[in-house]
Amino acid sequence: MKQTALETIALTKQFRDFWQRITVTAVKEVSFQVATGTVFGLLGPNGSGKTTTLRLMTGLLHPSSGCIRILGDSPTSLQTRRRIGYLPETDGFYEFLSGRDNLRFYAGLFGYSGREASRRADTLLDTVGLIRDAHRPVGEFSKGMKRRIGLAQALLNDPELLILDEPTAGLDPAGCRQVKELLRQRAQSGRTVVVSSHLLADIEDLCESVCILHQGRVVAQGRLAEMLEQREQHRFTTGVLTTAQCESLQESFLSITGSAALMDHPHRALESYFTQVVEQVGQPSS
């Protein structure tokens, strides 16, 4: 039985106007648990309350009712903040500072000394593939580069819980794959990751369990594998068959089940194909 890294109980957030009248209820009675060492996905269309839920988790917003326990503590406590990493939806970097200086600044906020802050900054810049642009001001970065540097700042303290809002937005396919691989590795090493995205392919690739929000309410949640499994059908996968073998198999299926089976070549994911092609082109010819 895995421990719970994050738990929300009947979480509700209402936004009010100047006169304290409720303008919108962004999150309504949302309850879910995230097990330690898993990747958890928050899914939903635009305006479903994903970002609000993440901001409530990080203490940037305060719940109207309900509660959140992060690593057994309140999200606003400094102890909790020492143990979590957060990538916001919008990049809030000091744009006049270079990527390295931004990371060193955030590392300093965790109490790391100058040398340790520099070491962590350089390691993470290398991890996210920005070491060559480390001296450039962040203001000159593209959107994808800003997401990468954002991810690096979220990883500075090697957090037990990583909360990511749209981590792959603006990234190229290679970058997406790199980020997903990084997150998988973190989960394998016992860290917990919470990802919010409306890119279903990313969530499907990454997450063990998901929670689907719609208009601020939880409409579905559970283990992704169980949710997507189609129990009314079976699939067999084999190596390449000859035409005669295929026809023979069809006849066998027909005689056993009374109906013909669907037989075709499986499709690769476009991301996998794209990465392979780009890597091949990038390799120096021998």
Next chain:
Amino acid sequence: MNYLPAMLVLIRLTLRQTFNNRAAWWLTAAILAMAGGSPFLLRGDGTHHGLIQLVFTYPPAIVFGILLAGTLWLGASLTAHEITTGELTSVITKPVSPACLWVGKWLGMLAFNAALLLLAAAVYLAAVTVINRPYAEASPLHGHRVFRPDHQALFQQATARHAALQMTSADAAPSISQIFTTLKQETFRVVPGRSFTWTFPIPDEPRNTAQNPSRWSLRFHFRCDGRERVPLNGRWIVKTASGDIVEQPTGPIQDGMHQRSLSLPPDLPSGPLTLTFSNPAESAVTVFFDPQEPVVLLRAVSSFGSNLCRTFFVLFCFLGAAAALALTLGTLFSMPVTVFTAFALLFAITLSKAFASLPEPNHSHGPSGAGTAVGRFGEMLLVRLDQSTENINTLLPLSAFANAYHISNHQLLLAVVILLTALPVLLAAVGAAQLSRKEFF
């Protein structure tokens, strides 16, 4: 001491932010131009004393005004602007308390102000030294300890007259301060052939005459009724507590402010010192001394450089309080509202001071105030604001510096306690509380 590295990176970031701001460079250029250039553009009344008075008055006041405006602007941008742009969102999710965040930014602002003030002081000192060089032998610049005459007897008279008026008059009696001023106006009037004597209490205090030989001088301010341009030939007679008498003719002088050296012993005995002004019988003018500050005795106690440092340190304390105000307002309001509120507050305080210094008939304390209820309410607000900021206003050293008065250790201590400690602590508490409860969208 976990907060120390976080505080240090916040200070460093704030310094980089401010120096990265184009407004900061304009601010620096304006300050250098004012501190180093403006003294050479000033034209006095033709006398060296008049020129020095102007050089002491305007450049420091303008430099302070520019720095104050810059501090309010930059301070507001450090919180209000960062909240708007989302820069603070990533910071607030890190393990740094709102109080640490506020203090880090404030200390960064202090470091920025200290750098600019040091630069301004160095440039200003150089400019004043160049301007005073031809007169340095005859008229060295000093910070002076000021001795004012004892008006206790006059004040008692004013109190008694106020009590009598309250008993007899059906209308609202004028205030004691009004009666006191009127009494001084009546008393400090010396007709030809008469004289008037002020008594100065000289306290018993240690004087290191070996290292800092006392230099005494006399400063007086008068006008002549109806015949302003007729020169006056009066005489000052100083009598010390030990009975020594020093006479000092004024020479032919016209109305205004004048300063004369007095050849008094450096180790002047403590006790009452009397200063008599004698208007000769053949004089054609009646002399009206300024009721607020008719005559003062000055003793040089510090060098000009030392007094300049003290003055700029108190200004630094004021800027510290202004930075604290701007940072806290920035946590409460958006950038435009913060800047507007800070400047409106500053304008209201300045207006209240100007209003309080108006002559009596137009002054709100007087019987003929504004007629409408709105006008009376406005007057009341200005008077209250003036009264509530009176303690802080007395700390502002610009007027004392312009008069070459020494900025005392007591004033430095008060500035540190009130402007650099008490006010920032109060504002930090409000700012940190607001950052804790604020929601970052």
